[in-house]
Amino acid sequence: MQERVIDFADVAERASKFAFVLRDRAEEIVRSLSGYECASVALDEIDRSVELLVNLHRNRTYFRYRIGGVTSFLPLNQPLYATACFGIVPALLAEDVAVRPPTAMQPHYRALMEAIDLTGFFPNLHISYAGKEEFVAERARTTEAIIFTGSPENGLKVRRHFRRNTLFILNGAGHNPxxxxxxxxxxxxxxxxxxxxxxxxxxxxxxxxxxxxxxxxxxxxxxxxxxxxxxxxxxxxxxxxxxxxxxxxxxxxxxxxxxxxxxxxxxxxxxxxxxxxxxxxxxxxxxxxxxxxxxxxxxxxxxxxxxxxxxxxxxxxxxxxxxxxxxxxxxxxxxxxxxxxxxxxxxxxxxxxxxxxxxxxxxxEKGYLPYGGMGPAASCIYVNGERVEGATLPQRDIYRHLVEPLLAGAE
CATH class of the missing domain: 3.40.309.10 (Aldehyde Dehydrogenase; Chain A, domain 2)
Structure with missing residues (x-):
């Protein structure tokens, strides 16, 4: 187990270095997404991503031990910020992370990846442009946690292809009046x-x-x-x-x-x-x-x-x-x-x-704080097949439901 122990100082340093890269490459990032979203949104995404990466010390408790595989299904909006929350942060607490952008986003996402060289900084983070069924089949056996953003109905379809004991984190949609x-x-x-x-x-x-x-x-x-x-x-x-x-x-x-x-x-x-x-x-x-x-x-x-x-x-x-x-x-x-x-x-x-x-x-909203609501279609997690309603935070949820039980069993 010792080889999976996380050195938080290393995590914080890697996150901080990449935050600097995002700032430094802001113009390239805006240009890469210029066919997909307004420049103001791209700049906001950079700000939110940087804020998350330089504040991971607020979540330090959750970075103790690496799990195996995390699989993330990204939303149609905020490609950079969603990647920071559901790709980069998991890559700092798991050995293997795979991220799939929606089909409609993929041409623009490829351009974004070229602009930031994401996998060069996080070699354990893989981007998949495969079809959803193929991606699910590839990840079904090695995944310990799934992060899914989208409709609860589509999330349920995806969850059925993974083992019952796979942690499933759902970010759906709320009314927010x-x-x-x-x-x-x-x-x-x-x-x-x-x-x-x-x-x-x-x-x-x-x-x-x-x-x-x-x-x-x-x-x-x-x-x-x-x-x-x-x-x-x-x-x-x-x-x-x-x-x-x-x-x-x-x-x-x-x-x-x-x-x-x-x-x-x-x-x-x-x-x-x-x-x-x-x-x-x-x-x-x-x-x-x-x-x-x-x-x-x-x-x-x-x-x-x-x-x-x-x-x-x-x-x-x-x-x-x-x-x-x-x-x-x-x-x-x-x-x-x-x-x-x-x-x-x-x-x-x-x-x-x-x-x-x-x-x-x-x-x-901050990437280091729980986000969501008590409505199960807004956000929830599934632990051993049982639904737990409430706001989600991947780093917290992975720690509580996968890492803590593992560490408790080793004592």
């Missing part, structure tokens, strides 16, 4: 909404499916939001224009599905609604639908602001107590005071950590 109470700072709430909805043109699990705004502040919120969207109109367009902050959808076929959802919601549209199925560009769009007509729990994966005015604080129950909310419960961003929203910490679906006050996920 914003709640703008009657006494909220509307300007701060609009700034937050713009940040979480427009990031990566809405292709992010932190994006809210619904923005619940008190009826007494709804007109002000909508007006301020509309002003800001008019201001950024010149910043919507192709990725190769470095100034743009909203670009085409990374999956052009998805625009057809979004168009269908737009059609279904057309009577609620108050801004935007323009979709180009040829380029995949979806312009920022605002829908306003009263909460009394039902909460929105559908994900657009597009720059969509779905405003849902509510009359009284108690009316928020119409959203949070809907049966469609719980399975995807993740975070609530609360602006102002709402006794109902604050009482959610007493329910199955929330804790004090998942009610964000006067801020949002893009400001609080």
């Amino acid at each position: 914003l709640v703008i109470a009657e006494n909220a700072d509307v300007e701060a709430a609009v700034t937050s909404a713009l940040r979480v909805v427009l990031y990566n043109q809405g292709q992010d699990c932190a994006g809210p499916n619904s923005i619940l705004v008190h009826a007494g502040r709804a007109a002000e919120f909508q007006s301020r939001l509309s002003d800001e969207l008019h201001r950024i109109e010149p910043l919507v367009g192709p990725y190769d224009d470095r100034k743009n902050i909203v670009g085409p959808n990374s999956d052009p076929d998805h625009t057809i599905r979004v168009a269908q959802m737009f059609q279904e919601n057309r009577r609620y549209c108050v801004h935007g609604g323009e979709i180009n199925p040829v380029t995949g560009l979806i312009r920022p769009t605002v829908f306003v639908r009263p909460l009394r007509e039902g909460g929105n729990f559908r994900e657009f994966f597009a720059p969509v602001f779905y405003l849902q005015p509510y009359e009284t604080d108690a009316d928020l129950a119409g959203y949070f107590e809907d049966e469609k909310y719980g399975p995807h419960a993740m975070y609530v961003s609360l602006f102002g005071a709402s006794p109902y929203a604050e009482s959610l910490v007493e329910t199955r679906w929330h804790s004090a950590e998942s009610i964000l006050r006067e801020t949002d996920l893009h400001m609080t």
Whole structure:
């Protein structure tokens, strides 16, 4: 066992050196992803990756002993940051790590890998461009932990091909509503909404499916939001224009599905609604639908602001107590005071950590902190086939469920 003991000083040094490389090669990284995402997103990914790598001392407890194999299925968004979280960090605590980017991302991912020479720095980290079935077959016998980002349904299909005792870490999707109470700072709430909805043109699990705004502040919120969207109109367009902050959808076929959802919601549209199925560009769009007509729990994966005015604080129950909310419960961003929203910490679906006050996920998410929610479709792990609901952190989960039992058995 001694040869698998981790020297954390070595881990920290390797992580720090690679963080410097990311900073040093920022221009090459932005260029490599210029056909896939806006320059602002690529630069944000660099910042988040560097922040994670230079702060691994916060997770030092989890770097004690190497396990065998880790297999990671990456999401369609944030290729660099996802690789840092689900590829590089596991490569520092496992002997063998394999990462597979989604098929639609692979041409751009190859360019990214050339820009950063990832496997040159982490030789035990392998990138696979094989089909999903082939990749699963290759990894089934050697994998001790799986990190899967995507829909729970697809995750379940993948998990069935691995041994029951393989640790399975699922990062799914959550609703993440914003709640703008009657006494909220509307300007701060609009700034937050713009940040979480427009990031990566809405292709992010932190994006809210619904923005619940008190009826007494709804007109002000909508007006301020509309002003800001008019201001950024010149910043919507192709990725190769470095100034743009909203670009085409990374999956052009998805625009057809979004168009269908737009059609279904057309009577609620108050801004935007323009979709180009040829380029995949979806312009920022605002829908306003009263909460009394039902909460929105559908994900657009597009720059969509779905405003849902509510009359009284108690009316928020119409959203949070809907049966469609719980399975995807993740975070609530609360602006102002709402006794109902604050009482959610007493329910199955929330804790004090998942009610964000006067801020949002893009400001609080860190790669060295647990991320996710109590909704099993938002995040969970499977330990010996049994589901454990809650936020995930691969380095912590691997340590608790694979390393600690191993070390305890050796004592």
